[in-house]
Amino acid sequence: MTVLEGFRVALEALRANRLRSLLTMLGVIIGVAAVVLLVGIGGGAKQEVTSQVEGLGSNLVIVVPGKFELGSAPTVSRLQLDDVDAIARVVGDPNAVTASVTSGEVARNGTREMFTSMVGVTETMTTVFDRPVARGQAISATDVDTRRRVAVLGSEAAEELFGDVDPIGRQLTLAGVRLRVIGVYAERGSAFGVSRDGEIHVPVTTAHRILGTERVDALVVKAPSSDRVEELRPKLEQALVDRYPGEEFSAVTQSQILGTIGKILGLLTLVLAAIAAISLLVGGVGVSNIMLVSVRERTREIGLRKALGARQRDVLLQFLIEAVMLTAVGGIIGITIGVGGSLLIDTFSPVPAVITWWSPAMAFAVSAGVGVFFGVAPARRAARLDPVVALRTD
Amino acid sequence: MIEAVDLERTYKLGDSDVGALRGVSLSVAAGDYVAITGPSGSGKSTLMHVLGALDRPTAGLVRIDGRDVNTLSDGDLAELRNATIGFVFQSFALLARTSAVDNVAMPLLYRGMRKSARRKLAVEALEKVGLAHRLDHRPNQLSGGEQQRVAIARALVGDPKVVFADEPTGNLDTRNGEEVMKLLGALNADAGVAIVLVTHEPDIAAHASRQIQIRDGRIAFDSAAGRDPAAA
Incomplete structure (x- = not known):
């Protein structure tokens, strides 16, 4: 019997038990679909991270307190505004360093209100982040020095609080403090579902007064070029350690941050795919189980085939192909x-x-492999049946 | 055609060995028509299995078409059955899910024959048993007599030298039984195929030209030998 004939005979047998074949396949179908789907979603998230990394200017360095790696606890910042000057001296360009402090607050304009991120920034923010204002003015050095109660709105925040009205020169309440709007940023779009257009920026000194703190969450440095980033990082860390002996600081690039997110996503994908793979395995056990039942039920058929000249390998092939067909067809579905x-x-x-291309290919290979693996035991049992005993069975 | 010398076949039953065959010697020549009779449990089915290369003797020699069964592998035995032997069973033993013509063609599948060639031979075999109009019927769409005729067609499709028929009329009424016996008789007379008929019904056994009686695993009577070993 050729393999092709084996497929024909197997198909015939499976069609004779349509419902059972379908239910048996269902286990494999669910397992394979889950693997492909989860790998697809995980891959999509990772690809988005990658494209974000490529879209970013790679010469931004963010300095945060503590260690930047998976599993390290967040550290309370001891960075202060003075550190901006110290870092600026390391970089050699005061316009290339900015600091920020962020806090979630409620903003209000009359009856309109929204929950927003209040970000205290220095005047260098627009150059470092390359974030121009669309209308009005950005926060200036004077605004910072004199703690002016002014705000620059993200485009979304402007839309939400003022609608069609031009917000420039108008007042809003942020964290209970009245501020005058002096500018609106150009639209930026979102990254990872987080929109920067909903933020409201105020001078960092104003934010400090509102929040009653002196802290700075992070310093951001724009390296003169991307190839100088690596040489700059240890210098930045060292400069801060000199100022705060015994503490740790991390100078990380955006790509490092996104790389870490990618790592987390990769790990998550792997875990989910592993869980899905277990369900595929369970589907395989189901196939094995049904094939054993099938061999038992068809003992007479096996005896007959052997009496008529089927060799062990013919019977083995027939039942193995049945199992593989169940899993392979289940795999394709x-x-x-x-x-x-x-x-x-x-x-x-x-x-x-x-x-x-590889996840469906692998899913198919694995499901066919599962068929072979879980089909061998029942098929061997069938192949080894003694024809006399098998014919006598009812 | 078939030669058996001092056949013994014992089965393990718990700790003890039960002898189903205890020293059987006989030969079936080409074109013979032999009826093996005996009460149930006498060993006649076991004898049929051993002579039909479905089973191996515990001791003794079986030569089928010149080949010593003891020296053949399981695979060789399967090929030997496929090439030389046809079987007809009491329960017809048809595959319920396939048509008459596919049932008949099944032995040819294991001969590596192409599908079109298989079908051609199967159709011819069904024509011989008068079922040319039932080619694509499933077994459950056929009467018992028709089913057994399909089984006979399957036994003869491979052009065997000997056909073993195990109680071929056991599940049929008299009229259908006669029909089946007529077909077997014609197969023997016209095609020269040796027939070994296992039955416990004297009327059916009477169709054969040679009678062998089995009792307690031994040959009690063989009309060809012309003697009764029990009396000797």
């Missing part, structure tokens, strides 16, 4: 569902999903 689901999610939800 599962891949179709997984790929289709990924496309739907990618199109109709904010979650990105990417179909790589």
Whole structure:
């Protein structure tokens, strides 16, 4: 019997038990679909991170207190505004360093109100982050020095608090303090679902007074060029350690931050895919179980085939092909569902999903492999049946 | 055609060995029509299995078509059955999910024959048993007599030298039983195929030209030998 004939015979047997074959396949279908879908979503998230990294200016260095790595506890910042000058001396350009302090606050204009991030910034923020104002003015050195109660709105915040009215020169209440709007930023778009356009910026000194603190959450340095970033990082860290002996600081690039997010996403994808793989395994056990039942039920058929001249390998092949067909067809259906689901999610939800060529290919190979692995035991049992005993069975 | 010398076949039953065959010697020549009779439990089915290369003797020698069964592997035995032997069973043993013609063609599958060639031979075999109009019927769409005729077609499709028929009329009424016996008789007379018929019904056994009686795992009577070993 050739393999092709084996497929024909197996198909015939599976079609004779349609419902059972379908239910058996279901385990594999769910497992494969889950693997493909989760890998697709995980891959999509990772790809978005990668494209974000590529889209960023790679010459920004962010200096934060504590160690920057997975699993380290967040550290309370001891950085202060004076540190900006110290860092500026290391960089050699006071316009290339900025500091910020961020706090979640409620902003109000009459009856309109929104929850927003109040960010205290220095006047160098616009140059470091390359974030121009669309209308009005940015926060100036004088605003910072004299703790002026002024605010520059993100485009979304402006829209939400003032609607169609031009907010320049108008008042708003932020964290209970009245501020005058002096500018609106150009629209920036969102990264990872976090919109920077909803922020409201105030002079860092004003923010300090409102929050009753002197702290700075982070310092951001714009390196003169991206190839000088690496040489700058240890210098920045050292400069701060000199000022705060015994403390740790990390100078990280945006790509490092995104790389870490990518790592987390990769790990998450792996864990989810592993869970999905377990369900694929369970599907394989189901196939094995049904094949054992099938061999038991068809003992007479096996005896008959052997009496008529089927060799052990013919019977082995027949039952192995049945098992592989169950898992392979289940795998193809599962891949179709997984790929289709990924496309739907990618199109109709904010979650990105990417179909790589390898995940369906691997899912198919694994499900066919599961068929072979879990089909061998029942098929061997069938192949070794004694024809006389098998024929006598009812 | 088939030669058996001092056949013994014992089965393990718990700790003790039960002898189903205890020294059987006989030969079936080409074109013979042999009926093996005996009460149930006498060993006639076991004898059929051993002579039909479905089973191996515990001791003794079986030569089928010149080949010593003891020297053949399981795979060789399967090929030997496929090439030389046809089987007809009491319960018809048809595959319920496939058509008459596919059932008949099944032995040819294991001969590596192409599908079109298999079908051609299977159709011819079904024509011989008068079922040309039932090619694509499933077994459950056929009467018992028709099913057994399909089984006979399957036994003869591979052009065997010997056909073993185990109680072929056991599940049929008299009229259908006669029909089946007529087909077997024609197979023997016209095609020269040796027939080994296992039955406990004297009427059915009477169709054969040679009678062998088995009792307690031994040959009690063989009309070809012309003697009764029990009396000797």
